[in-house]
Amino acid sequence: MHFDENKPIAFVLNDLFEHYRQHVSDVNKITQALLERGVVNSQEEIVNDHIAFRTLGVPNLGIKSFEKIFLSFGYQKKDYFYFEGKKLDAYWYAPPSPEYPRIFVSELRVAELSDEAQQIIYKYVEPISSDPVDSLDLSNGPEVANFLQRPLWDLPSSSEYEKLLAESEYAAWVIYNRYYLNHYTISIHELKDGYNTLEEFNLFLESIGIKLNTSGGKIKTSADGYLRQSSTVSALYDATFADERVLKIAGSYVEFAERSVLPPFQNLNKEDIRSHHRRDGFETNNADKIFESTYTSQIKE
Template identity: 65%
Template sequence: MITNDFSPLARVLDTLFTPYKTRVPDVEKVTAAMIARGIINNENEIVNDHIAFRTLGVPNLGIASFEKIFLHYGYEKKDYYFFEGKKLNAYWYAPPSDAYPRIFLSELRVQDLSQKSRNIIHEYTKHITSDPVDALDLNDVQAVGDFFYRPLWQLPTISDYNSLAEESEYAAWVIHNRYYLNHYTISVHEFSEEFNTVEKFNIFLESEGISLNTSGGKIKTSPDGLLKQSSTIAKMVEAAFFGGQKMEIAGSYVEFAERLVLPEFRHLEPSSIERKHRRDGFESANADKIFESTYSEQTKGGK
């Protein structure tokens, strides 16, 4: 979290986080448990490693559109990732300073889906004939904040949602949730020694009744061993669909990351270690399994 920061970027991030926190009960549950255990005194002590968004790779939308917001606020585009099985592209973006979280943007490779799924997505997005971000005043913090929650297409029918979910649960999530914040990430290595690894923090989370994503194991570890991640399972939330129908679908979730110190900096005293001394970036194999925090194989056991 960012304490006493009233910069335009901090205000944009706050407009994102406030509705997300309201809709994702595990955010408050984890924070309250951390305060009760003395891990933190208040939520402003939490260091947000990164936030993530999902998009559709269709004309005028997707990463090419969405990234304009964060590039405007000083983010730098970094590495590309390809998720063949899930049919996704992704990039991560480095913040203008260490006070802000990294950004992870992914998009569905709609052209790789079946004709049936492509047709469904096209029906919802065909009226978007220009990039909606281009119509935004990116210096207007309120307008930018509102954009994340502004419907760009009509609510899907339950039938279309279920049809997409059969082929791509990512597609179904986005067709309903749109640009909703998918998750934020707590940096566990910032805590005291009792809780400063993902292993230790997971034990704490499960002792508080928090269900963890087990896809690929509860802890996802990069091949170099320097990035470890875990995440909660998205809670099922009642969602409105076209025609006033309602159905429970997966909402958003919370992630936890441990970035270990790079070998060349392990001689440093703990008090001297900064973000630049730790493993940066992301790992496609880790992210591939984290995506499944909203997938039915996980959520059906984590309601």
């Protein structure tokens, strides 16, 4: 994923990906193996289906704040999703043109957590008295990119992190990782034959030692059968907390999406198929299981 245009959206997406790639070793491992096998000639040939972010549903933050960035870039807000068990809301955003990835933004329903968990979260976010996105020049790519890498609140203590982890792994992830890119997604159907179905691609991944998320099965399939998704399991990395204690915590991961051609377009020649001929959007049940790529139950299996 790399965009050469001199636009704020291109700068921000490139910067997000570079930081993410430096921290998620599976990204380069997968790319290198695809290069060695001649599946792609460069990282730029890999089509990014979507990227995802996690936020907290509190005043001045959350989806309402975060989405302003991508709406200013021409993204369009699409379907709403609710994840009851995980206490999450989410929306996805369609890109202004097909070369850019979709955006998926989720938000923790903080008010539904225990009093103790809410108190921990509010201890960190209460000093944020206005929407930080409102102070940005959204036409300035470097300024927006810098904002997405900048801590919005203080580093938590390890004990507070562990208390959140016991109740909501999503809450714990966000309180430490903040707006860090949660995952990027390789469009499997865009790859060459032998690698362009999830069955084939997952075999390739496991052959190079990549661990897959098994929640709901290695392949998560939408009710209509036209959207199938898999994902890696986040690696653990050493995180230093405010009390100087170091814990191994979940970082980010890589997702893989296979979008099938919709029935009205299935007679098209392969070279004529474009993104709008394929299944768009997302599926609640699929996404619910993908979230667990950073969950202890998956990492420790």
